[in-house]
Amino acid sequence: MIVLKNPNELREVVQGWKHDGAEIGFAPTMGFLHKGHGALFSRSASENDRTVVSIFVNPAQFNDPEDYSKYPISTEKDLELCKAVGVDLVYLPDRDSVYPGGIPSIELRIPRLMRNLDAKTRPGHFEGVLLVLSRFFHAVEADRAYFGKKDYQQYLIVKEFVRMLGFPMEIIGVETVRDPEGLALSSRNARLSNSEKEEALLLSRALRLGERLIQKGETDPEAVRAILSDVLDSSTSLKTDYLEVLNADSLEELQVLKGEVLLAVAAFVGQVRLIDNITVRIS
Numbered sequence: 001m002i003v004l005k006n007p008n009e010l011r012e013v014v015q016g017w018k019h020d021g022a023e024i025g026f027a028p029t030m031g032f033l034h035k036g037h038g039a040l041f042s043r044s045a046s047e048n049d050r051t052v053v054s055i056f057v058n059p060a061q062f063n064d065p066e067d068y069s070k071y072p073i074s075t076e077k078d079l080e081l082c083k084a085v086g087v088d089l090v091y092l093p094d095r096d097s098v099y100p101g102g103i104p105s106i107e108l109r110i111p112r113l114m115r116n117l118d119a120k121t122r123p124g125h126f127e128g129v130l131l132v133l134s135r136f137f138h139a140v141e142a143d144r145a146y147f148g149k150k151d152y153q154q155y156l157i158v159k160e161f162v163r164m165l166g167f168p169m170e171i172i173g174v175e176t177v178r179d180p181e182g183l184a185l186s187s188r189n190a191r192l193s194n195s196e197k198e199e200a201l202l203l204s205r206a207l208r209l210g211e212r213l214i215q216k217g218e219t220d221p222e223a224v225r226a227i228l229s230d231v232l233d234s235s236t237s238l239k240t241d242y243l244e245v246l247n248a249d250s251l252e253e254l255q256v257l258k259g260e261v262l263l264a265v266a267a268f269v270g271q272v273r274l275i276d277n278i279t280v281r282i283s
C-alpha cells in the first residue's frame with residue numbers, strides 16, 4: 001500500500017494506473033476509521049482495480065471550531081485498517097497542500113437539497129464538503145466514489161453535484177454499518193461515555209419505531225414525527241437537533257407518506273452531535 005502526502009505524486013501514480021487501463025475507486029474520509037469506512041473500502045476494492053482513500057480532517061466543513069479541534073486522529077491504526085481491506089493508496093495531505101493560499105471564499109450550493117437537516121443546523125458545512133471534494137475529485141479522477149448513507153444528505157448532495165458539474169464518475173451510496181445494539185458507527189462515538197452510549201441508542205430505536213409504524217400502514221408524517229420525538233424526549237440529557245420525515249429523493253416535506261421515505265434524526269448526547277437515518281419504501 002502506497003502512502004502519499006503530495007497531490008502531484010498522487011496524480012502521477014493514479015494517472016499511471018489509468019494509463020494501464022485500471023478502474024479507480026475512491027473513498028474520501030476524515031480518518032479515525034471504523035468498520036463503516038471498512039465497508040466503503042471493501043466495496044470499492046471489489047468493484048475497481050485500484051482503491052484510493054483520502055484521510056483529511058477538512059477545516060472548511062466545520063462550523064464549530066471546537067468540533068474541529070476535538071476531531072479524533074489515529075493515523076497509524078487507520079493505515080492498518082486500509083491495508084487489511086485491500087486499499088492500494090492512502091492520500092494523507094496536509095492543510096497547505098489541499099488549500100494552498102488558504103480556504104477560498106466560494107459558495108458551492110445546491111439550494112434544492114440544502115434547505116433542511118444538516119444544511120440548516122450546520123450552516124456552511126456542505127459548502128466545505130463540496131469544496132474539498134472538488135479538489136480531491138480533480139486530483140484522483142476516480143471512476144467511482146463511495147459514500148456512507150449514514151450521511152444521507154451528504155450522499156444525495158454529492159451525487160447531484162457530480163451530475164451537475166459533469167464529473168465523469170459514479171457516486172455510490174453504501175448502507176450504514178451498525179454495532180450489535182443498533183448504534184450507527186461513527187468516528188464521534190469514541191467520544192461517548194458508557195452512559196452516553198446508552199442514550200445514543202435512542203436514535204436508532206426511534207427510527208426503528210417510526211419504520212414499524214409506517215410498515216403498519218401509517219401515512220401521516222406528523223404521527224411518525226411524534227413517535228420519533230417521544231423516544232428522543234424520553235431522555236432528559238439528549239438534546240434533539242432535528243427530526244424529519246421527508247421524501248428520500250428530493251428531501252421535500254410530504255403531506256402524505258408515499259414512495260421512498262427518509263426518517264432522519266440528529267441529537268446532542270452530552271457534547272457529541274450524532275446523526276442517523278433510515279429509508280422506508282411504501283408500496
Ligand code: PAF
Pocket residue numbers: 028029030056058061129132133151154
Ligand atoms: O463524510 C466525511 O467524512 C466528509 O464529509 C468527507 C466526505 C470526507 C469530506 O471531508
